[in-house]
Amino acid sequence: MTSVIVLTCTFSLVLVVHLIHRRPGRPGRLLRCGSDMLLAAIVLREIDAFEAWLAADLIMRLLLIGLQHVAVLLVLSFRDASSENCGPWLVYTCAALAGLSQIALYFSLPEPVDIAIHGFPEHGGDAVTVVYHGLYLVTMIAAAIITLHACARVALSSRHPIMARLALGVVGCGIVVACAFAVLSCAHLFDREIDNDTLVRDWLYRLSVVIILAGFVLGGTHKGLSRLRHKVLGRLADEVVGPLWVQVTTLHPDVVLPLPCDRHADPRARLTRLIIETNDGLGLIRKDEDEALSAIHTRHPEDPRLSAALLLHLTGAAPPEPVKLSTRAMLRLVPPADPMLKDAVIELCAIRDSLDTSSEWLAA
Numbered sequence: 001m002t003s004v005i006v007l008t009c010t011f012s013l014v015l016v017v018h019l020i021h022r023r024p025g026r027p028g029r030l031l032r033c034g035s036d037m038l039l040a041a042i043v044l045r046e047i048d049a050f051e052a053w054l055a056a057d058l059i060m061r062l063l064l065i066g067l068q069h070v071a072v073l074l075v076l077s078f079r080d081a082s083s084e085n086c087g088p089w090l091v092y093t094c095a096a097l098a099g100l101s102q103i104a105l106y107f108s109l110p111e112p113v114d115i116a117i118h119g120f121p122e123h124g125g126d127a128v129t130v131v132y133h134g135l136y137l138v139t140m141i142a143a144a145i146i147t148l149h150a151c152a153r154v155a156l157s158s159r160h161p162i163m164a165r166l167a168l169g170v171v172g173c174g175i176v177v178a179c180a181f182a183v184l185s186c187a188h189l190f191d192r193e194i195d196n197d198t199l200v201r202d203w204l205y206r207l208s209v210v211i212i213l214a215g216f217v218l219g220g221t222h223k224g225l226s227r228l229r230h231k232v233l234g235r236l237a238d239e240v241v242g243p244l245w246v247q248v249t250t251l252h253p254d255v256v257l258p259l260p261c262d263r264h265a266d267p268r269a270r271l272t273r274l275i276i277e278t279n280d281g282l283g284l285i286r287k288d289e290d291e292a293l294s295a296i297h298t299r300h301p302e303d304p305r306l307s308a309a310l311l312l313h314l315t316g317a318a319p320p321e322p323v324k325l326s327t328r329a330m331l332r333l334v335p336p337a338d339p340m341l342k343d344a345v346i347e348l349c350a351i352r353d354s355l356d357t358s359s360e361w362l363a364a
Contacts, residue, residue, distance in 0.1 A: 014039045014213065031216060034070040037063045042209060058106045061136045062099050068143035069095035098139050105132040133189050140182045148175045167218040174211030181205050229337065232330045233267035239327045240349050241274045243319035247311055248281030255280040268336070275344045282351075285310050304347070305361060308354035318355040 014035040044060040151172035155165045181204040336342045
């Protein structure tokens with residue numbers, strides 16, 4: 001039952017990694033490749049039927065060696081561009097040497113070969129058997145130390161978003177658990193066991209897998225949240241500020257900046273520009289000294305009703321459609337990260353609400 005739960009959790013997390021890291025790019029490809037390697041290794045480790053297939057142990061070790069070097073390659077993406085020129089090739093070389101050495105040692109093991117995927121056999125002091133298992137553990141510890149150092153450096157840096165730092169902190173915790181597994185395995189290899197040694201190592205192995213994959217998923221959640229924020233900014237520009245901008249710039253076209261505003265430009269930059277031009281136009285409308293507007297200033301001295309009443313008087317019409325409930329929910333749940341931008345959108349949204357409900361308060 002435990003194996004089924006572990007396999008289900010691992011497969012689900014790997015599926016999520018593939019869904020949230022679909023964009024092309026080296027980090028995304030490495031994450032997808034690493035998660036696939038990890039899933040294959042977990043399958044070989046968890047399915048008891050594979051224990052009778054001796055080559056399964058070698059394949060599992062090669063997969064995990066490859067995964068460790070993928071993790072180091074991901075670490076290189078946190079460094080400056082000048083350090084990445086020779087770094088990946090050095091990692092590829094180390095991975096090839098470790099994999100070939102593991103294969104050579106496997107075929108040099110004494111007969112009969114007795115390798116258990118879930119633990120280390122009694123090696124009887126045979127040097128080849130010790131090196132076969134030890135090489136796998138040493139590469140795991142070395143890759144874990146390098147990766148843990150990079151995760152800690154980024155997680156403790158205030159330059160990175162909090163969600164990205166939290167994701168790397170979770171990955172770092174998983175690496176610490178993997179190191180504990182490797183250290184206990186080394187102790188077991190040299191006949192220095194603790195109580196329930198095999199059970200403890202199995203659970204440490206499974207726990208490290210789940211925690212590391214959860215960190216990957218959390219990192220993808222950060223990317224997904226960033227994309228959602230961009231989508232929300234686009235909706236706010238189109239549905240909240242856009243209709244006001246059309247009315248205001250019709251009355252004061254001089255507030256529009258000379259550079260064209262591309263609808264497909266960065267959503268934040270576009271929303272910021274629409275807000276600035278709308279507020280500039282509303283400022284001119286409020287300062288208009290036309291005597292015909294004096295009555296409106298007297299009856300509605302404060303915003304948002306003042307701006308709404310002035311627009312209704314000058315244009316004769318409210319915006320064509322009220323703000324959708326889904327857009328309002330997005331503004332509440334995923335507001336713009338910039339507090340000033342958020343406050344500006346809320347103020348303009350209040351003017352939109354006043355325009356939409358003008359028939360109620362004008363008649364009062």
